[in-house]
Amino acid sequence: MLYNIAGFDICIESEEMNSPYFSNYSPFRISEQKNENVLFTLKIRNLPEIQEKPSYEFELDGCCYSIYLNNDTCDIILSINNSDQKKYRLHAKKQWSEIEVDTTFSSPDDFFVMNNFIMMAFIYSSAYFDTVLIHASCIKQSGEGVAFMGPSGIGKSTHSQLWLKHIPGSELLNDDQPAIRLFKGKPYIFGTPWSGKTPCYKNDGVSLNTIFVMEQALQNEIIPLSSLKLFEQLLSSCSLMREDIQTFDRITRTLSVLVQQIKSFRLKSFPGKDAAELSFSCSIGR
Amino acid sequence: MNAKLKSGFLIREVAGEKVLLAAGKESTNFSKMLVLNDSAALLVDALIEKECALPDDLIDILLQNYFVDYEQAKADVDELIDILKKLNILNVNE
Numbered sequence: 001m002l003y004n005i006a007g008f009d010i011c012i013e014s015e016e017m018n019s020p021y022f023s024n025y026s027p028f029r030i031s032e033q034k035n036e037n038v039l040f041t042l043k044i045r046n047l048p049e050i051q052e053k054p055s056y057e058f059e060l061d062g063c064c065y066s067i068y069l070n071n072d073t074c075d076i077i078l079s080i081n082n083s084d085q086k087k088y089r090l091h092a093k094k095q096w097s098e099i100e101v102d103t104t105f106s107s108p109d110d111f112f113v114m115n116n117f118i119m120m121a122f123i124y125s126s127a128y129f130d131t132v133l134i135h136a137s138c139i140k141q142s143g144e145g146v147a148f149m150g151p152s153g154i155g156k157s158t159h160s161q162l163w164l165k166h167i168p169g170s171e172l173l174n175d176d177q178p179a180i181r182l183f184k185g186k187p188y189i190f191g192t193p194w195s196g197k198t199p200c201y202k203n204d205g206v207s208l209n210t211i212f213v214m215e216q217a218l219q220n221e222i223i224p225l226s227s228l229k230l231f232e233q234l235l236s237s238c239s240l241m242r243e244d245i246q247t248f249d250r251i252t253r254t255l256s257v258l259v260q261q262i263k264s265f266r267l268k269s270f271p272g273k274d275a276a277e278l279s280f281s282c283s284i285g286r
Numbered sequence: 287m288n289a290k291l292k293s294g295f296l297i298r299e300v301a302g303e304k305v306l307l308a309a310g311k312e313s314t315n316f317s318k319m320l321v322l323n324d325s326a327a328l329l330v331d332a333l334i335e336k337e338c339a340l341p342d343d344l345i346d347i348l349l350q351n352y353f354v355d356y357e358q359a360k361a362d363v364d365e366l367i368d369i370l371k372k373l374n375i376l377n378v379n380e
Binding site: 260 | 293294296298299300301303305307308309319321
């Protein structure tokens with residue numbers, strides 16, 4: 001099955017993609033290829049056990065990951081904590097353009113892991129083509145985009161909701177993991193099939209106008225952010241395996257171009273109409 | 287004493303500044319971004335590329351690239367080595 005995400009064609013060879021568990025991918029479905037090449041092809045396969053030791057291991061959001069990095073391949077073994085210790089495996093080669101996943105589709109966990117693997121495949125394959133997935137909520141307004149960044153619970157989604165309520169013509173583009181892609185050095189922001197708890201899966205992309213780094217405060221205030229500070233923020237909020245030197249190199253390259261091209265502010269905000277109008281007046285409403 | 291920077295470090299130019307960043311599993315404890323001036327970047331770059339004899343190789347690099355006398359070059363190199371040691375990002379071969 002073919003999908004187009006952030007302008008990239010991807011191919012997932014599994015009938016299970018029709019499952020209601022994968023309805024987040026439906027808006028991205030295409031019937032024929034739009035680009036000359038697909039970004040990656042993902043196939044379901046039985047994969048043999050790995051004998052070697054992992055390059056490193058970590059835990060994230062209730063899952064255990066073992067990563068095996070070799071010259072031109074990456075293997076990921078994932079198991080979910082507090083479950084039956086079932087192990088899922090992803091095998092990526094040729095700069096993440098060919099992906100194999102060993103899984104069944106019998107439990108909700110299986111679909112959860114597959115969704116996770118597709119997202120990782122997208123992150124690491126698109127990294128080679130000037131694209132990053134960032135942790136942000138983003139709004140489309142007058143054909144342009146603004147992104148609200150910051151740690152979980154700081155009020156990114158809340159601020160987006162304020163725009164929807166108080167700034168006419170606003171539309172939520174994505175609430176958790178939008179993609180930023182550079183076209184000829186200019187940044188664009190795209191909806192993706194991954195939007196956290198908010199079911200907002202938009203196959204749409206617009207020129208990125210401004211990035212706001214959110215901070216909670218009693219009074220609204222807006223402070224210009226230096227390119228270097230923005231770089232630091234983006235690096236900490238974009239999804240990547242720091243240990244994978246190749247993708248780290250690509251992603252930091254993309255970010256260093258991005259920060260030169262984009263306006264950014266620290267937004268100290270007290271949730272309300274005033275906060276939304278302030279961020280609007282500094283970005284699209286200027 | 288010979289030394290090389292731990293694996294995974296790279297210097298990236300961000301907004302006109304040279305910034306030392308860490309990838310790689312040897313260096314993930316280093317989450318800071320270190321902004322380097324031009325001469326420090328030159329020296330750190332050498333330590334990323336290959337194992338250097340300290341402090342002599344680095345002093346040579348400064349003498350070849352800048353109009354400084356030996357004493358000044360040695361003082362600058364010693365200061366940098368001290369910082370890198372404190373950050374624990376050097377692999378030292380005594």
